[in-house]
Amino acid sequence: MRPARALIDPDALRHNFSRVRSYAPLASVMAVVKADGYGHGMVWTATTLRDADAFGVASAEDGIVLRDAGIQKQICLLEGFFHPDELPTLVRHRLSSVVHHESQLWDLEHAGKIDPIDVWVKVDTGMHRLGFPPETIPAVIRRLKVCMAAGRVRVMSHFPTADNRFDSVTPDQIRLLDELTQNLNVDRSLANSAGIVNWPSSHFEWVRPGIMLYGATPMIGMSAAVLDLKPVMTLASEIIAINQRRKGDAIGYGGDWVCPEDMPVGVVAIGYGDGYPRHAPPGTPVLVNGLRVPLIGRVSMDMITVDLRELPDAKVGDPAVLWGAGLPVEEIAALSGSISYELLCCVTARVPRIESTV
Numbered sequence: 001m002r003p004a005r006a007l008i009d010p011d012a013l014r015h016n017f018s019r020v021r022s023y024a025p026l027a028s029v030m031a032v033v034k035a036d037g038y039g040h041g042m043v044w045t046a047t048t049l050r051d052a053d054a055f056g057v058a059s060a061e062d063g064i065v066l067r068d069a070g071i072q073k074q075i076c077l078l079e080g081f082f083h084p085d086e087l088p089t090l091v092r093h094r095l096s097s098v099v100h101h102e103s104q105l106w107d108l109e110h111a112g113k114i115d116p117i118d119v120w121v122k123v124d125t126g127m128h129r130l131g132f133p134p135e136t137i138p139a140v141i142r143r144l145k146v147c148m149a150a151g152r153v154r155v156m157s158h159f160p161t162a163d164n165r166f167d168s169v170t171p172d173q174i175r176l177l178d179e180l181t182q183n184l185n186v187d188r189s190l191a192n193s194a195g196i197v198n199w200p201s202s203h204f205e206w207v208r209p210g211i212m213l214y215g216a217t218p219m220i221g222m223s224a225a226v227l228d229l230k231p232v233m234t235l236a237s238e239i240i241a242i243n244q245r246r247k248g249d250a251i252g253y254g255g256d257w258v259c260p261e262d263m264p265v266g267v268v269a270i271g272y273g274d275g276y277p278r279h280a281p282p283g284t285p286v287l288v289n290g291l292r293v294p295l296i297g298r299v300s301m302d303m304i305t306v307d308l309r310e311l312p313d314a315k316v317g318d319p320a321v322l323w324g325a326g327l328p329v330e331e332i333a334a335l336s337g338s339i340s341y342e343l344l345c346c347v348t349a350r351v352p353r354i355e356s357t358v
């Protein structure tokens with residue numbers, strides 16, 4: 001068996017969920033499990049988070065997979081339904097849907113005789129991606145309340161910059177959502193992970209954590225450890241070769257990393273074919289036997305090379321951690337010009353997810 005694997009820790013996931021509850025003790029929690037549970041496995045995440053009040057997914061297909069796995073909690077399509085043909089499927093699987101656009105409203109109003117679908121009206125309070133303009137919300141809600149195909153009506157919005165504690169858009173969004181819904185008597189949801197951690201007045205009736213559940217920090221300039229979040233995924237592999245190289249030897253594709261002296265170079269079985277970022281530059285840390293050694297040369301599809309000068313006793317078969325316990329994923333993401341979300345989501349299908357309490 002190839003040694004590349006993603007160890008996923010259920011205790012860490014449940015611990016991070018308990019952090020959400022302690023930040024937002026009065027709110028219901030919609031755990032966001034789209035993109036295959038941010039790469040951890042959607043079914044695994046949802047079944048491990050037994051205490052979540054609802055799950056947020058990206059499609060009806062995701063919702064069906066969760067229902068088939070026995071998940072009974074509410075499931076919400078965060079992008080809404082894409083075509084009116086999906087509506088009977090939503091009814092059959094008891095999936096609720098975001099409604100963000102006039103075309104979806106029209107679809108519901110012309111759905112004919114179907115059982116009602118619970119909806120979350122998406123209002124654009126400042127993200128400027130999806131959502132009805134704020135001034136239209138009272139009319140949209142009035143229409144949904146008399147629409148036979150719509151069941152319970154709630155209101156949702158989303159933050160673009162809540163990770164920045166000094167941002168002024170976020171408090172404006174909170175105020176706007178509050179004002180808009182003053183007399184509507186509906187549940188509201190605004191906070192993603194950054195809102196949960198840093199903007200208590202954004203919690204309203206429902207919070208929607210994603211990244212913090214998986215143990216990465218949602219905040220700029222605040223580590224996951226400071227927020228007492230634990231990494232759920234540890235991407236790990238092993239050293240499969242150690243070769244003594246000579247001063248002047250060029251390492252790997254492009255040959256642009258050249259050995260400055262005679263030195264041992266380790267080869268680790270992980271590459272961009274596994275989701276390790278191809279743009280990780282030389283110097284990116286890899287934990288070998290628990291010690292940081294620098295990546296050297298370019299990342300290949302199945303392998304990377306590391307400088308073992310500081311680890312002369314390393315041997316073939318020694319463990320290598322690419323991120324996770326002891327090496328925050330956001331550190332590797334920042335060095336690679338990416339974000340923790342992308343690195344976690346992009347771990348490829350060939351990497352087995354193995355449940356393990358690290």
Ligand SMILES: Cc1ncc(COP(=O)(O)O)c(C=O)c1O
Nearest residue numbers: 032078158192193208209210211
């Ligand atoms: C609508 C919506 N709500 C909540 C989240 C969770 O965000 P985060 O992972 O930053 O907590 C996302 C994630 O992209 C989202 O799209």
